[in-house]
Amino acid sequence: MSTYGTRLLSKGMQGADVEELQIRLAGFRGTLPDGEFGPGTELQVAKFQVDVMGRSAPSGIADSSTLKAIDSFADQFLIDxxxxxxxxxxxxxxxxxxxxxxxxxxxxxxxxxxxxxxxxxxxxxxxxxxxxxxxxxxxxxxxxxxxxxxxxxxxxxxxxxxxxxxxxxxxxxxxxxxxxxxxxxxxxxxxxxxxxxxxxxxxxxxxxxxxxxxxxxxxxxxxxxxxxxxxxxxxxxxxxxxxxxxxxxxxxx
Known part of the structure; x- marks a missing residue:
């Protein structure tokens, strides 16, 4: 099982890191943490890239810059x-x-x-x-x-x-x-x-x-x-x- 943060994630991939991505993007359309990078997860990533990262042409691919932006997002919105x-x-x-x-x-x-x-x-x-x-x-x-x-x-x-x-x-x-x-x-x-x-x-x-x-x-x-x-x-x-x-x-x- 791949550790989150060790590889680019895109449609068709599977693993524990995909599940972790799905958890972190739960508020962006949202899907289930099933570890399957399907159309729903692709939509999650694209939504985050447009709304948070300001990308005009989202890829729907969780590249390193997207994962780092998710970390920054967490730092911006702390939970007490x-x-x-x-x-x-x-x-x-x-x-x-x-x-x-x-x-x-x-x-x-x-x-x-x-x-x-x-x-x-x-x-x-x-x-x-x-x-x-x-x-x-x-x-x-x-x-x-x-x-x-x-x-x-x-x-x-x-x-x-x-x-x-x-x-x-x-x-x-x-x-x-x-x-x-x-x-x-x-x-x-x-x-x-x-x-x-x-x-x-x-x-x-x-x-x-x-x-x-x-x-x-x-x-x-x-x-x-x-x-x-x-x-x-x-x-x-x-x-x-x-x-x-x-x-x-x-x-x-």
């Missing part, structure tokens, strides 16, 4: 993990790895999976970076990140999304803005995420990033990956710190 940590006071901030394969009732779907994943899904956080890039007029903070089973008990909840599969984004208000202004801004952000990052409102489609509708989240933006198949929710996709999120490697070609 202190705001993502669970507030229960009992776990390390990202659960205790409990309840793998355990579900609420008899409903064995990811919506009801009680497992405390080991961190936040990396694709989700890279997608949040793209949201920051595309919508600078709406500065975000994390209003909710990890919420383990203890936190749920403390707050009389039984939801499982926030055991690593979801974050909530809060748009900083401007002086004089009303609640309705906040509702409208959140609605606009959801529309942009559907357009730009291949997200969906709701959870009907499989293997798509999801957003709660404004009937459920009127004044914040809930973003999750609970519709992903189990193979895309493997422990290796989750991280607890910026170093693991960035997985920084030297570009050697």
């Amino acid at each position: 993990f202190s705001r993502l940590k669970c507030r229960c006071g009992m776990c390390d901030g990202f659960g205790q790895g409990k309840f793998r394969g355990k579900y609420l009732g008899n409903r064995k779907t990811e919506e009801f999976h009680l497992y405390e994943y080991p961190g936040i899904h990396r694709m989700l956080l890279w997608a949040v970076r793209a949201a920051h890039f595309y919508m600078p007029k709406h500065p975000f903070t994390f209003s909710s990140g990890y919420r383990c089973s203890v936190n749920n008990q403390q707050n009389h909840r039984n939801t499982t999304n926030h055991c690593g599969k979801a974050v909530d984004l809060d748009i900083k208000p401007k002086p004089g803005e009303t609640r309705q202004d906040d509702v409208l801004k959140c609605r606009e952000v959801r529309g942009k995420l559907v357009e730009l990052s291949n997200a969906q409102i709701g959870w009907e489609a499989r293997n798509r990033k999801s957003l709660e509708p404004d009937s459920m989240a009127p004044t914040w933006v809930h973003y999750d990956v609970r519709s992903y198949e189990a193979k895309y929710l493997d422990d290796r996709y989750f991280c607890k710190d910026l170093v693991t999120l960035n997985a920084r490697t030297p570009i050697l070609f």
Whole structure:
């Protein structure tokens, strides 16, 4: 398996480095981390080259300059993990790895999976970076990140999304803005995420990033990956710190 940063990546190639590229470009149209450089991944690369790198004629090929630009993009849009940590006071901030394969009732779907994943899904956080890039007029903070089973008990909840599969984004208000202004801004952000990052409102489609509708989240933006198949929710996709999120490697070609 090829290490990310050791070769040029283009359509038709396969490998762990292709998977890593797909993760890092999750907010640019978005595809799945299947390690197959197909048309969707080519579109991701081209979108990044046009929108971030300013190329008028994108190649859709992840050459060394593109990989270096992705690293620079990560440095520009840092993720504050202190705001993502669970507030229960009992776990390390990202659960205790409990309840793998355990579900609420008899409903064995990811919506009801009680497992405390080991961190936040990396694709989700890279997608949040793209949201920051595309919508600078709406500065975000994390209003909710990890919420383990203890936190749920403390707050009389039984939801499982926030055991690593979801974050909530809060748009900083401007002086004089009303609640309705906040509702409208959140609605606009959801529309942009559907357009730009291949997200969906709701959870009907499989293997798509999801957003709660404004009937459920009127004044914040809930973003999750609970519709992903189990193979895309493997422990290796989750991280607890910026170093693991960035997985920084030297570009050697």
